[in-house]
Amino acid sequence: MDTSTQSAPVSEALAAAGASARPAAPVIELENLTVRLGHREVLRNISCSFRGRTIGLLGPNGAGKSTLINTLLGFWPVASGTARVFGTDIRSHAKQIRGQIGYMPENDAFISKMSAVSFIRMMAELSGLPSDAALERAHEALFYVGLGEARYRPLGTYSLGMKQMAKLAQAIAHGPKLLILDEPTNGLDPSARQRMIRLVREMRDSGEMHIVLCSHLLRDVEETCEEVVILKQGQVVHYANLAEERRSNLRFLELELQDDTETFRTAIEALGCECAPGAGKRLKVVLGEKVGVEDVYRIASEQNVQIRRLNFRRDTLEDIFLKAMETRNGGL
Template identity: 35%
Template structure:
Protein backbone atom coordinates (compact mmCIF):
# COMPACT_ATOMS: atom_id res chain seq x y z
CA UNK A 1 0.00 0.00 0.00
CA UNK A 2 1.23 3.47 -0.84
CA UNK A 3 1.92 5.74 2.11
CA UNK A 4 0.53 8.69 0.14
CA UNK A 5 -1.73 8.41 -2.90
CA UNK A 6 -3.46 11.14 -4.88
CA UNK A 7 -5.80 10.96 -7.85
CA UNK A 8 -6.56 14.09 -9.87
CA UNK A 9 -5.65 16.25 -6.85
CA UNK A 10 -6.34 19.89 -7.64
CA UNK A 11 -6.25 23.03 -5.54
CA UNK A 12 -7.28 26.32 -7.13
CA UNK A 13 -7.24 29.76 -5.58
CA UNK A 14 -8.59 32.91 -7.25
CA UNK A 15 -6.25 33.55 -10.15
CA UNK A 16 -3.86 30.67 -9.47
CA UNK A 17 -3.87 26.87 -9.51
CA UNK A 18 -1.57 25.58 -6.76
CA UNK A 19 -2.00 21.89 -7.67
CA UNK A 20 -3.17 20.71 -11.07
CA UNK A 21 -4.59 17.16 -11.41
CA UNK A 22 -1.85 15.49 -9.42
CA UNK A 23 -1.71 11.69 -9.75
CA UNK A 24 0.91 10.37 -7.39
CA UNK A 25 1.86 7.33 -5.29
CA UNK A 26 4.57 7.60 -2.62
CA UNK A 27 5.92 4.58 -0.76
CA UNK A 28 8.13 3.92 2.26
CA UNK A 29 11.59 5.42 2.78
CA UNK A 30 12.64 9.03 2.26
CA UNK A 31 10.88 10.85 -0.58
CA UNK A 32 12.09 14.27 -1.68
CA UNK A 33 9.51 16.75 -2.95
CA UNK A 34 11.33 19.36 -4.98
CA UNK A 35 10.08 22.47 -6.73
CA UNK A 36 10.67 26.18 -6.96
CA UNK A 37 9.02 28.48 -4.42
CA UNK A 38 5.35 28.58 -5.40
CA UNK A 39 5.42 25.14 -7.03
CA UNK A 40 2.71 23.85 -4.67
CA UNK A 41 4.79 21.95 -2.11
CA UNK A 42 3.38 23.53 1.07
CA UNK A 43 -0.17 23.41 -0.29
CA UNK A 44 0.29 19.72 -1.00
CA UNK A 45 1.40 19.04 2.58
CA UNK A 46 -1.52 21.00 4.06
CA UNK A 47 -3.97 18.97 1.98
CA UNK A 48 -2.30 15.74 3.11
CA UNK A 49 -2.81 16.80 6.73
CA UNK A 50 -6.48 17.57 6.14
CA UNK A 51 -5.91 21.25 6.96
CA UNK A 52 -6.84 22.59 3.52
CA UNK A 53 -9.60 21.14 1.33
CA UNK A 54 -8.83 20.17 -2.25
CA UNK A 55 -10.80 21.75 -5.05
CA UNK A 56 -11.04 18.42 -6.88
CA UNK A 57 -9.61 14.92 -6.73
CA UNK A 58 -8.69 12.82 -3.71
CA UNK A 59 -5.72 12.28 -1.40
CA UNK A 60 -5.19 9.31 0.89
CA UNK A 61 -2.52 9.10 3.61
CA UNK A 62 -1.86 5.72 5.24
CA UNK A 63 -5.14 4.57 3.76
CA UNK A 64 -7.22 7.45 5.16
CA UNK A 65 -9.08 9.99 3.03
CA UNK A 66 -7.69 13.39 4.00
CA UNK A 67 -10.96 15.17 3.20
CA UNK A 68 -13.09 13.09 5.58
CA UNK A 69 -10.60 11.45 7.96
CA UNK A 70 -8.16 14.27 8.69
CA UNK A 71 -8.07 13.57 12.44
CA UNK A 72 -7.05 9.95 11.82
CA UNK A 73 -4.29 11.13 9.46
CA UNK A 74 -2.92 13.66 11.95
CA UNK A 75 -2.83 11.03 14.72
CA UNK A 76 -0.39 8.96 12.65
CA UNK A 77 1.63 11.72 10.99
CA UNK A 78 4.31 14.09 12.30
CA UNK A 79 4.58 17.57 10.76
CA UNK A 80 7.52 19.97 10.80
CA UNK A 81 6.37 23.36 9.45
CA UNK A 82 8.64 25.59 7.39
CA UNK A 83 8.19 28.79 9.39
CA UNK A 84 9.24 29.45 12.97
CA UNK A 85 6.24 29.01 15.29
CA UNK A 86 7.91 28.25 18.62
CA UNK A 87 7.09 30.03 21.92
CA UNK A 88 10.18 31.90 23.11
CA UNK A 89 9.54 31.55 26.86
CA UNK A 90 9.03 27.76 26.91
CA UNK A 91 11.76 25.12 27.10
CA UNK A 92 12.15 22.53 24.36
CA UNK A 93 11.40 19.80 26.88
CA UNK A 94 8.13 21.35 28.06
CA UNK A 95 6.99 22.08 24.49
CA UNK A 96 7.69 18.60 23.17
CA UNK A 97 6.07 16.99 26.24
CA UNK A 98 2.98 19.18 25.78
CA UNK A 99 2.66 18.34 22.09
CA UNK A 100 3.16 14.67 22.89
CA UNK A 101 0.22 14.86 25.29
CA UNK A 102 -1.85 16.64 22.65
CA UNK A 103 -1.11 13.68 20.38
CA UNK A 104 -2.66 11.35 22.94
CA UNK A 105 0.32 10.21 25.03
CA UNK A 106 -0.06 9.99 28.82
CA UNK A 107 2.13 12.48 30.69
CA UNK A 108 4.76 9.94 31.80
CA UNK A 109 5.04 8.47 28.29
CA UNK A 110 5.20 11.96 26.77
CA UNK A 111 8.10 12.91 29.06
CA UNK A 112 9.99 9.72 28.23
CA UNK A 113 9.42 10.11 24.49
CA UNK A 114 10.37 13.82 24.60
CA UNK A 115 13.64 12.97 26.33
CA UNK A 116 14.41 10.32 23.72
CA UNK A 117 13.66 12.42 20.63
CA UNK A 118 15.43 15.53 21.95
CA UNK A 119 18.50 13.38 22.52
CA UNK A 120 18.19 11.93 18.99
CA UNK A 121 18.09 15.41 17.44
CA UNK A 122 21.07 16.61 19.50
CA UNK A 123 19.37 18.72 22.18
CA UNK A 124 19.97 16.54 25.24
CA UNK A 125 21.93 19.23 27.12
CA UNK A 126 19.94 22.28 26.04
CA UNK A 127 16.41 20.92 26.35
CA UNK A 128 15.59 22.82 29.57
CA UNK A 129 16.61 26.24 28.25
CA UNK A 130 13.96 28.69 26.92
CA UNK A 131 13.62 28.34 23.15
CA UNK A 132 14.00 32.11 22.70
CA UNK A 133 17.74 31.75 23.33
CA UNK A 134 18.20 29.03 20.71
CA UNK A 135 20.03 29.41 17.42
CA UNK A 136 18.15 28.84 14.16
CA UNK A 137 19.60 25.34 13.89
CA UNK A 138 18.48 24.45 17.42
CA UNK A 139 14.97 25.74 16.72
CA UNK A 140 14.78 23.56 13.62
CA UNK A 141 15.77 20.57 15.78
CA UNK A 142 12.97 21.36 18.24
CA UNK A 143 10.48 21.41 15.37
CA UNK A 144 11.81 18.05 14.20
CA UNK A 145 11.59 16.60 17.73
CA UNK A 146 7.94 17.58 18.16
CA UNK A 147 7.14 15.93 14.82
CA UNK A 148 8.60 12.65 16.13
CA UNK A 149 7.44 12.59 19.75
CA UNK A 150 4.28 10.54 19.19
CA UNK A 151 6.10 7.84 17.16
CA UNK A 152 4.40 8.60 13.83
CA UNK A 153 4.31 6.27 10.84
CA UNK A 154 5.00 9.19 8.47
CA UNK A 155 6.62 12.60 8.90
CA UNK A 156 6.12 15.58 6.62
CA UNK A 157 9.09 17.95 6.73
CA UNK A 158 8.57 21.32 5.04
CA UNK A 159 11.93 22.91 4.14
CA UNK A 160 13.75 21.56 7.25
CA UNK A 161 17.06 23.22 6.29
CA UNK A 162 15.52 26.66 5.83
CA UNK A 163 17.84 29.37 7.20
CA UNK A 164 20.63 27.00 8.23
CA UNK A 165 24.33 27.48 7.57
CA UNK A 166 26.13 24.73 5.61
CA UNK A 167 27.28 22.81 8.69
CA UNK A 168 23.86 22.88 10.37
CA UNK A 169 22.25 21.93 7.04
CA UNK A 170 24.44 18.83 6.79
CA UNK A 171 23.52 17.86 10.35
CA UNK A 172 19.80 18.25 9.63
CA UNK A 173 20.05 16.19 6.45
CA UNK A 174 21.80 13.42 8.37
CA UNK A 175 18.96 13.44 10.91
CA UNK A 176 16.35 13.24 8.15
CA UNK A 177 18.14 10.31 6.56
CA UNK A 178 18.32 8.52 9.93
CA UNK A 179 14.57 8.89 10.43
CA UNK A 180 13.94 6.89 7.27
CA UNK A 181 16.88 4.48 7.43
CA UNK A 182 17.23 3.77 11.17
CA UNK A 183 13.81 4.54 12.65
CA UNK A 184 11.80 3.01 9.78
CA UNK A 185 9.50 6.03 9.52
CA UNK A 186 8.35 7.11 6.06
CA UNK A 187 9.49 10.66 5.27
CA UNK A 188 8.26 13.26 2.80
CA UNK A 189 10.72 16.17 2.80
CA UNK A 190 10.37 19.32 0.70
CA UNK A 191 13.18 21.55 -0.53
CA UNK A 192 13.98 23.97 -3.33
CA UNK A 193 17.66 22.97 -3.02
CA UNK A 194 18.27 20.17 -5.48
CA UNK A 195 21.51 18.78 -4.09
CA UNK A 196 19.94 18.18 -0.68
CA UNK A 197 17.32 15.80 -1.98
CA UNK A 198 19.77 13.95 -4.22
CA UNK A 199 21.84 13.12 -1.14
CA UNK A 200 19.18 11.78 1.20
CA UNK A 201 16.17 10.60 -0.80
CA UNK A 202 15.21 7.13 -1.97
CA UNK A 203 12.79 8.65 -4.46
CA UNK A 204 12.13 12.09 -5.89
CA UNK A 205 8.91 13.89 -6.81
CA UNK A 206 9.37 16.99 -8.98
CA UNK A 207 6.64 19.63 -9.09
CA UNK A 208 6.48 22.59 -11.44
CA UNK A 209 3.68 25.09 -11.22
CA UNK A 210 1.47 22.59 -9.42
CA UNK A 211 1.97 19.90 -12.05
CA UNK A 212 3.85 16.64 -11.65
CA UNK A 213 7.01 16.86 -13.73
CA UNK A 214 8.53 13.54 -12.66
CA UNK A 215 8.30 10.88 -9.97
CA UNK A 216 10.89 8.12 -9.79
CA UNK A 217 13.53 6.41 -7.70
CA UNK A 218 16.48 8.72 -7.13
CA UNK A 219 18.86 6.21 -8.72
CA UNK A 220 16.75 6.17 -11.89
CA UNK A 221 16.56 9.94 -11.99
CA UNK A 222 20.34 10.28 -11.66
CA UNK A 223 21.27 7.54 -14.13
CA UNK A 224 24.38 7.78 -16.30
CA UNK A 225 24.14 10.02 -19.36
CA UNK A 226 26.62 8.20 -21.61
CA UNK A 227 29.19 10.95 -21.39
CA UNK A 228 32.36 11.80 -19.48
CA UNK A 229 33.25 14.91 -17.54
CA UNK A 230 36.91 15.79 -18.05
CA UNK A 231 39.01 18.40 -16.27
CA UNK A 232 42.56 19.26 -17.33
CA UNK A 233 45.20 21.76 -16.26
CA UNK A 234 48.64 22.97 -17.30
CA UNK A 235 47.70 26.01 -19.39
CA UNK A 236 45.10 28.78 -19.08
CA UNK A 237 43.40 27.49 -22.24
CA UNK A 238 43.85 23.80 -21.43
CA UNK A 239 40.15 22.98 -21.72
CA UNK A 240 39.87 24.69 -25.12
CA UNK A 241 42.95 22.90 -26.46
CA UNK A 242 41.76 19.48 -25.37
CA UNK A 243 38.24 20.14 -26.58
CA UNK A 244 39.50 20.99 -30.05
CA UNK A 245 41.79 17.94 -30.09
CA UNK A 246 38.86 15.69 -29.14
CA UNK A 247 36.71 17.13 -31.92
CA UNK A 248 39.57 16.74 -34.42
CA UNK A 249 39.80 13.09 -33.34
CA UNK A 250 36.13 12.58 -34.21
CA UNK A 251 34.70 12.72 -30.69
CA UNK A 252 31.74 14.87 -29.67
CA UNK A 253 32.97 17.29 -27.01
CA UNK A 254 31.66 20.56 -25.59
CA UNK A 255 32.28 22.95 -22.67
CA UNK A 256 30.49 21.93 -19.46
CA UNK A 257 31.08 25.00 -17.32
CA UNK A 258 34.21 26.17 -15.56
CA UNK A 259 37.17 24.16 -16.87
CA UNK A 260 35.11 21.05 -17.54
CA UNK A 261 34.63 19.35 -20.89
CA UNK A 262 31.81 16.91 -21.59
CA UNK A 263 32.73 14.11 -23.99
CA UNK A 264 30.23 11.66 -25.47
CA UNK A 265 31.30 8.04 -24.99
CA UNK A 266 31.55 6.45 -28.45
CA UNK A 267 32.84 3.06 -27.29
CA UNK A 268 34.97 1.46 -24.55
CA UNK A 269 38.11 3.10 -26.00
CA UNK A 270 36.88 6.68 -25.47
CA UNK A 271 38.48 7.12 -22.00
CA UNK A 272 41.82 5.92 -23.40
CA UNK A 273 41.55 8.42 -26.26
CA UNK A 274 40.88 11.26 -23.84
CA UNK A 275 43.85 10.26 -21.71
CA UNK A 276 46.22 9.89 -24.69
CA UNK A 277 45.24 13.22 -26.22
CA UNK A 278 45.74 14.93 -22.84
CA UNK A 279 49.27 13.48 -22.60
CA UNK A 280 50.07 14.41 -26.22
CA UNK A 281 49.15 18.04 -25.46
CA UNK A 282 51.37 18.06 -22.37
CA UNK A 283 48.41 18.73 -20.09
CA UNK A 284 47.58 17.30 -16.68
CA UNK A 285 44.45 15.19 -16.30
CA UNK A 286 42.75 16.32 -13.07
CA UNK A 287 39.72 14.06 -13.35
CA UNK A 288 37.68 12.00 -15.76
CA UNK A 289 34.36 10.63 -14.54
CA UNK A 290 31.08 9.32 -15.83
CA UNK A 291 28.50 12.08 -15.93
CA UNK A 292 25.16 11.45 -14.25
CA UNK A 293 21.92 13.35 -14.57
CA UNK A 294 21.16 15.86 -11.86
CA UNK A 295 17.70 16.91 -10.73
CA UNK A 296 18.22 20.29 -12.38
CA UNK A 297 18.40 18.46 -15.73
CA UNK A 298 14.79 17.39 -15.20
CA UNK A 299 13.76 21.01 -14.64
CA UNK A 300 15.76 22.16 -17.63
CA UNK A 301 14.15 19.59 -19.91
CA UNK A 302 10.70 20.27 -18.51
CA UNK A 303 11.02 24.03 -18.72
CA UNK A 304 10.50 24.46 -14.98
CA UNK A 305 11.12 27.58 -12.96
CA UNK A 306 14.31 28.41 -11.15
CA UNK A 307 15.40 25.90 -8.53
CA UNK A 308 18.71 26.23 -6.75
CA UNK A 309 21.25 23.42 -7.21
CA UNK A 310 22.53 23.78 -3.60
Protein backbone atom coordinates in the same frame (compact mmCIF):
# COMPACT_ATOMS: atom_id res chain seq x y z
CA MET B 1 44.77 11.96 -11.51
CA ASP B 2 41.54 13.71 -10.80
CA THR B 3 38.71 11.31 -10.42
CA SER B 4 35.97 13.67 -9.45
CA THR B 5 33.24 11.15 -9.36
CA GLN B 6 29.94 12.57 -8.20
CA SER B 7 29.23 10.90 -4.93
CA ALA B 8 25.96 9.05 -4.74
CA PRO B 9 24.03 11.04 -2.12
CA VAL B 10 21.78 8.22 -1.05
CA SER B 11 23.74 5.60 0.80
CA GLU B 12 24.62 2.46 -1.08
CA ALA B 13 22.81 0.37 1.45
CA LEU B 14 19.59 2.17 0.70
CA ALA B 15 20.20 2.00 -3.02
CA ALA B 16 20.70 -1.74 -2.80
CA ALA B 17 17.68 -2.17 -0.58
CA GLY B 18 15.69 0.29 -2.67
CA ALA B 19 13.31 -1.89 -4.57
CA SER B 20 12.98 -4.65 -2.00
CA ALA B 21 12.22 -2.26 0.87
CA ARG B 22 9.34 -0.66 -0.94
CA PRO B 23 5.98 -1.05 0.69
CA ALA B 24 3.21 -2.80 -1.18
CA ALA B 25 0.82 0.14 -0.82
CA PRO B 26 1.80 3.64 -1.82
CA VAL B 27 2.64 6.07 0.96
CA ILE B 28 0.83 8.92 -0.76
CA GLU B 29 -1.62 8.60 -3.63
CA LEU B 30 -3.10 11.57 -5.42
CA GLU B 31 -5.82 11.19 -8.03
CA ASN B 32 -6.89 14.28 -9.96
CA LEU B 33 -6.39 16.31 -6.80
CA THR B 34 -7.55 19.89 -7.10
CA VAL B 35 -7.31 22.41 -4.28
CA ARG B 36 -8.78 25.90 -4.45
CA LEU B 37 -7.96 28.77 -2.14
CA GLY B 38 -10.63 31.35 -2.72
CA HIS B 39 -11.21 31.43 -6.47
CA ARG B 40 -7.67 30.37 -7.33
CA GLU B 41 -6.77 26.79 -8.18
CA VAL B 42 -3.54 26.23 -6.32
CA LEU B 43 -3.28 22.54 -7.17
CA ARG B 44 -4.73 21.35 -10.48
CA ASN B 45 -5.58 17.74 -11.24
CA ILE B 46 -2.51 16.25 -9.66
CA SER B 47 -2.20 12.50 -10.08
CA CYS B 48 0.75 10.52 -8.79
CA SER B 49 1.72 8.01 -6.16
CA PHE B 50 4.82 7.66 -4.03
CA ARG B 51 6.23 4.50 -2.58
CA GLY B 52 9.76 5.48 -1.65
CA ARG B 53 11.18 6.02 1.81
CA THR B 54 12.06 9.63 1.05
CA ILE B 55 10.10 11.83 -1.31
CA GLY B 56 11.37 15.22 -2.38
CA LEU B 57 8.97 18.01 -3.29
CA LEU B 58 10.55 20.60 -5.51
CA GLY B 59 9.28 23.64 -7.29
CA PRO B 60 9.60 27.39 -7.51
CA ASN B 61 7.82 29.70 -5.08
CA GLY B 62 4.06 29.45 -5.45
CA ALA B 63 4.23 26.09 -7.18
CA GLY B 64 1.92 24.54 -4.59
CA LYS B 65 4.36 22.53 -2.47
CA SER B 66 3.20 23.87 0.87
CA THR B 67 -0.42 23.71 -0.25
CA LEU B 68 0.03 20.03 -1.06
CA ILE B 69 1.49 19.42 2.40
CA ASN B 70 -1.29 21.40 4.07
CA THR B 71 -3.86 19.45 2.10
CA LEU B 72 -2.36 16.15 3.21
CA LEU B 73 -2.59 17.39 6.79
CA GLY B 74 -6.23 18.29 6.26
CA PHE B 75 -5.69 22.04 6.64
CA TRP B 76 -7.07 22.88 3.21
CA PRO B 77 -10.17 21.22 1.80
CA VAL B 78 -9.98 19.11 -1.33
CA ALA B 79 -12.05 20.70 -4.12
CA SER B 80 -12.10 17.57 -6.27
CA GLY B 81 -10.23 14.33 -6.69
CA THR B 82 -8.83 12.20 -3.91
CA ALA B 83 -5.72 12.05 -1.79
CA ARG B 84 -4.78 9.06 0.28
CA VAL B 85 -2.04 8.63 2.87
CA PHE B 86 -1.19 5.00 3.65
CA GLY B 87 -4.31 4.09 1.71
CA THR B 88 -6.61 6.23 3.88
CA ASP B 89 -8.65 9.02 2.37
CA ILE B 90 -7.68 12.38 3.86
CA ARG B 91 -11.20 13.74 3.60
CA SER B 92 -12.88 11.10 5.70
CA HIS B 93 -10.03 10.23 8.11
CA ALA B 94 -8.05 13.43 8.55
CA LYS B 95 -7.54 12.97 12.30
CA GLN B 96 -6.47 9.36 11.92
CA ILE B 97 -3.92 10.37 9.29
CA ARG B 98 -2.61 13.25 11.38
CA GLY B 99 -1.94 10.75 14.15
CA GLN B 100 0.57 9.02 11.88
CA ILE B 101 2.25 12.18 10.64
CA GLY B 102 5.01 14.29 12.12
CA TYR B 103 5.14 17.78 10.65
CA MET B 104 7.95 20.27 10.76
CA PRO B 105 6.61 23.55 9.36
CA GLU B 106 8.66 26.06 7.46
CA ASN B 107 7.83 29.04 9.67
CA ASP B 108 8.48 29.63 13.34
CA ALA B 109 6.35 27.40 15.52
CA PHE B 110 7.03 27.49 19.25
CA ILE B 111 5.79 28.89 22.54
CA SER B 112 8.51 31.29 23.61
CA LYS B 113 8.20 30.97 27.39
CA MET B 114 7.92 27.21 27.45
CA SER B 115 10.97 25.00 27.91
CA ALA B 116 11.79 22.73 25.00
CA VAL B 117 11.19 19.57 26.97
CA SER B 118 7.75 20.73 28.22
CA PHE B 119 6.74 21.85 24.76
CA ILE B 120 7.73 18.61 23.07
CA ARG B 121 6.19 16.56 25.85
CA MET B 122 2.91 18.41 25.41
CA MET B 123 3.00 17.88 21.65
CA ALA B 124 3.72 14.17 22.11
CA GLU B 125 0.83 13.88 24.58
CA LEU B 126 -1.47 15.61 22.12
CA SER B 127 -0.45 12.96 19.59
CA GLY B 128 -1.71 10.35 22.01
CA LEU B 129 1.32 9.28 24.03
CA PRO B 130 0.73 8.70 27.75
CA SER B 131 2.32 11.31 30.01
CA ASP B 132 5.34 9.25 31.13
CA ALA B 133 6.13 7.96 27.66
CA ALA B 134 5.79 11.48 26.25
CA LEU B 135 8.28 12.85 28.77
CA GLU B 136 10.74 10.08 28.03
CA ARG B 137 10.43 10.54 24.28
CA ALA B 138 10.73 14.33 24.59
CA HIS B 139 14.08 13.94 26.34
CA GLU B 140 15.22 11.37 23.80
CA ALA B 141 14.14 13.45 20.82
CA LEU B 142 15.96 16.51 22.15
CA PHE B 143 19.14 14.52 22.73
CA TYR B 144 18.77 12.99 19.29
CA VAL B 145 18.66 16.37 17.54
CA GLY B 146 21.54 17.69 19.64
CA LEU B 147 19.60 19.90 22.06
CA GLY B 148 20.12 17.70 25.11
CA GLU B 149 22.04 20.31 27.06
CA ALA B 150 19.59 23.10 26.21
CA ARG B 151 16.39 21.17 26.78
CA TYR B 152 15.30 23.07 29.89
CA ARG B 153 15.80 26.49 28.31
CA PRO B 154 12.76 28.48 27.12
CA LEU B 155 12.31 28.12 23.37
CA GLY B 156 12.27 31.89 22.96
CA THR B 157 15.95 32.00 23.91
CA TYR B 158 16.98 29.53 21.19
CA SER B 159 18.93 30.54 18.09
CA LEU B 160 17.36 29.99 14.67
CA GLY B 161 19.26 26.77 14.17
CA MET B 162 18.19 25.46 17.57
CA LYS B 163 14.57 26.34 16.84
CA GLN B 164 14.78 24.33 13.62
CA MET B 165 16.11 21.37 15.58
CA ALA B 166 13.39 21.78 18.21
CA LYS B 167 10.78 21.72 15.43
CA LEU B 168 12.31 18.49 14.18
CA ALA B 169 12.26 17.07 17.70
CA GLN B 170 8.55 17.78 18.14
CA ALA B 171 7.85 16.20 14.76
CA ILE B 172 9.54 12.91 15.64
CA ALA B 173 8.81 12.66 19.38
CA HIS B 174 5.64 10.61 18.91
CA GLY B 175 7.25 8.22 16.43
CA PRO B 176 5.30 9.09 13.27
CA LYS B 177 5.11 6.81 10.27
CA LEU B 178 5.33 9.74 7.88
CA LEU B 179 7.52 12.74 8.53
CA ILE B 180 6.85 15.91 6.55
CA LEU B 181 9.69 18.40 6.54
CA ASP B 182 8.99 21.79 5.03
CA GLU B 183 12.25 23.57 4.25
CA PRO B 184 14.13 21.93 7.14
CA THR B 185 17.46 23.60 6.39
CA ASN B 186 16.13 27.16 6.15
CA GLY B 187 18.38 29.59 7.98
CA LEU B 188 20.91 26.96 9.02
CA ASP B 189 24.65 27.51 8.80
CA PRO B 190 26.62 24.90 6.82
CA SER B 191 27.47 22.71 9.80
CA ALA B 192 23.91 22.83 11.16
CA ARG B 193 22.65 22.01 7.67
CA GLN B 194 24.94 19.02 7.50
CA ARG B 195 23.65 17.86 10.88
CA MET B 196 20.06 18.21 9.73
CA ILE B 197 20.75 16.26 6.53
CA ARG B 198 22.56 13.58 8.53
CA LEU B 199 19.57 13.23 10.86
CA VAL B 200 17.17 12.95 7.94
CA ARG B 201 19.34 10.24 6.41
CA GLU B 202 19.56 8.38 9.69
CA MET B 203 15.82 8.43 10.14
CA ARG B 204 15.38 7.30 6.54
CA ASP B 205 17.84 4.46 6.99
CA SER B 206 16.19 3.39 10.24
CA GLY B 207 13.32 2.13 8.09
CA GLU B 208 10.79 3.27 10.71
CA MET B 209 9.28 6.10 8.73
CA HIS B 210 8.73 7.63 5.34
CA ILE B 211 9.87 11.18 4.78
CA VAL B 212 8.50 13.93 2.56
CA LEU B 213 11.02 16.69 2.20
CA CYS B 214 9.98 19.98 0.67
CA SER B 215 12.86 22.27 -0.16
CA HIS B 216 14.11 24.93 -2.50
CA LEU B 217 17.61 23.59 -2.09
CA LEU B 218 18.18 20.94 -4.73
CA ARG B 219 21.23 19.68 -2.88
CA ASP B 220 19.18 18.86 0.21
CA VAL B 221 16.75 16.83 -1.84
CA GLU B 222 19.49 15.18 -3.85
CA GLU B 223 21.32 14.13 -0.73
CA THR B 224 18.35 12.60 1.00
CA CYS B 225 15.58 11.60 -1.38
CA GLU B 226 14.81 8.55 -3.46
CA GLU B 227 11.90 10.05 -5.36
CA VAL B 228 11.43 13.60 -6.56
CA VAL B 229 8.33 15.37 -7.71
CA ILE B 230 8.66 18.74 -9.34
CA LEU B 231 5.66 21.02 -9.14
CA LYS B 232 5.06 24.08 -11.24
CA GLN B 233 1.97 26.26 -11.20
CA GLY B 234 0.04 23.70 -9.24
CA GLN B 235 0.82 20.78 -11.51
CA VAL B 236 3.28 17.92 -11.46
CA VAL B 237 5.73 18.65 -14.28
CA HIS B 238 8.23 15.92 -13.56
CA TYR B 239 8.66 12.79 -11.52
CA ALA B 240 12.05 11.17 -11.08
CA ASN B 241 13.18 8.13 -9.20
CA LEU B 242 16.61 9.33 -8.17
CA ALA B 243 17.71 5.99 -6.76
CA GLU B 244 17.10 4.25 -10.08
CA GLU B 245 18.66 7.07 -12.05
CA ARG B 246 21.73 6.91 -9.88
CA ARG B 247 22.04 3.19 -10.43
CA SER B 248 21.68 3.53 -14.21
CA ASN B 249 24.02 6.51 -14.35
CA LEU B 250 26.76 4.49 -12.74
CA ARG B 251 27.17 2.73 -16.13
CA PHE B 252 28.06 5.95 -17.96
CA LEU B 253 31.61 7.30 -17.83
CA GLU B 254 33.24 10.32 -19.33
CA LEU B 255 37.03 10.13 -19.52
CA GLU B 256 39.52 12.83 -20.30
CA LEU B 257 42.82 11.41 -21.49
CA GLN B 258 46.20 13.04 -21.80
CA ASP B 259 46.72 11.64 -25.31
CA ASP B 260 44.27 10.60 -27.96
CA THR B 261 44.90 6.87 -27.80
CA GLU B 262 43.10 4.71 -30.29
CA THR B 263 44.46 1.47 -28.83
CA PHE B 264 43.03 2.28 -25.43
CA ARG B 265 39.61 2.78 -26.98
CA THR B 266 39.87 -0.53 -28.86
CA ALA B 267 40.87 -2.34 -25.66
CA ILE B 268 37.92 -0.88 -23.81
CA GLU B 269 35.55 -1.91 -26.57
CA ALA B 270 37.04 -5.39 -26.46
CA LEU B 271 35.78 -5.67 -22.86
CA GLY B 272 32.24 -5.23 -24.14
CA CYS B 273 31.87 -1.50 -23.57
CA GLU B 274 30.56 1.05 -26.02
CA CYS B 275 32.80 4.02 -26.69
CA ALA B 276 32.27 7.33 -28.43
CA PRO B 277 34.90 10.03 -28.81
CA GLY B 278 33.93 13.35 -27.32
CA ALA B 279 35.25 16.87 -27.75
CA GLY B 280 39.03 17.23 -27.36
CA LYS B 281 40.59 14.21 -25.82
CA ARG B 282 37.44 13.02 -24.16
CA LEU B 283 35.95 9.61 -24.44
CA LYS B 284 32.40 8.61 -23.51
CA VAL B 285 32.04 5.04 -22.32
CA VAL B 286 29.03 2.89 -21.54
CA LEU B 287 30.30 0.10 -19.32
CA GLY B 288 29.41 -3.45 -20.25
CA GLU B 289 27.43 -5.78 -18.01
CA LYS B 290 30.31 -7.24 -16.07
CA VAL B 291 32.79 -4.41 -16.48
CA GLY B 292 33.69 -2.09 -13.66
CA VAL B 293 35.64 1.15 -13.38
CA GLU B 294 38.60 -0.81 -12.03
CA ASP B 295 38.86 -2.59 -15.42
CA VAL B 296 39.17 0.78 -17.15
CA TYR B 297 41.96 1.77 -14.77
CA ARG B 298 43.68 -1.59 -15.30
CA ILE B 299 43.74 -1.20 -19.09
CA ALA B 300 44.95 2.40 -18.76
CA SER B 301 47.75 1.17 -16.53
CA GLU B 302 48.69 -1.65 -18.91
CA GLN B 303 48.79 0.71 -21.88
CA ASN B 304 50.45 3.50 -19.93
CA VAL B 305 47.58 5.84 -20.71
CA GLN B 306 47.06 8.74 -18.33
CA ILE B 307 43.45 9.40 -17.36
CA ARG B 308 43.23 13.03 -16.30
CA ARG B 309 39.59 13.05 -15.32
CA LEU B 310 36.86 10.46 -14.89
CA ASN B 311 33.26 11.42 -14.34
CA PHE B 312 30.15 9.38 -13.95
CA ARG B 313 27.97 10.99 -16.52
CA ARG B 314 24.60 11.66 -15.04
CA ASP B 315 21.89 14.22 -15.02
CA THR B 316 22.17 16.09 -11.77
CA LEU B 317 18.99 17.05 -9.99
CA GLU B 318 19.68 20.56 -11.16
CA ASP B 319 19.61 19.35 -14.78
CA ILE B 320 16.36 17.53 -14.11
CA PHE B 321 14.87 20.56 -12.35
CA LEU B 322 15.89 22.99 -15.08
CA LYS B 323 14.50 20.72 -17.78
CA ALA B 324 11.24 20.46 -15.88
CA MET B 325 11.03 24.20 -15.49
CA GLU B 326 11.50 24.84 -19.20
CA THR B 327 8.37 26.12 -20.79
CA ARG B 328 7.40 25.33 -24.36
CA ASN B 329 9.00 28.49 -25.65
CA GLY B 330 12.25 27.51 -24.02
CA GLY B 331 12.21 30.10 -21.29
CA LEU B 332 12.25 29.47 -17.61
